[in-house]
Amino acid sequence: MKLIKIAALCLMALGLSACSSKFKTYNGPEVTQVVVDKSDRKMYLLHHREVLKSYRIGLGFAPEGDKQIEGDGKTPEGLYFIDRRNPNSRFHLSIGISYPNEADIAEAIALGKSPGGDIFIHGGPPKGARFSPRSDWTWGCIAVKDREMEDVYAMVRDGTPILIQP
8 A cells, every 4th residue: 555655645746746847749720930020018929911819019128119239128020030049038938039030230331330240039037037037128039927928938949031120
């Protein structure tokens, strides 16, 4: 009887650890495009024209206008692609956006500045930070809650286009 209780406890522990993993699986329709509407603070995961998921988002700390230079606190606008993922992000999980493109680089160079980079969709601020994932607090990234980022990370593949609208 004691052995059965120990086995049951072990199975429960294994089940709980699997449930608490930040890495989810997704077997639904392919996400063919991500659309971000900066003015409405919404991000949509689309399968062609069908919205699969929508999220309230936080943006860069100076969200009005297009990102032009490193450190301006703006979130870029335009068509980009998901180009990398970071499972060890200090913002829970993150997927990279292909900013800067050639036009972004040329624009920054014309201003005598760097365009910056490392723009991601990521989870909330690190534990203990004073920011909410729903406020505009990033350096130009797009932030969602950690549990939402787990879904985004599972659903969106590298190479997926992302349209970021004003």
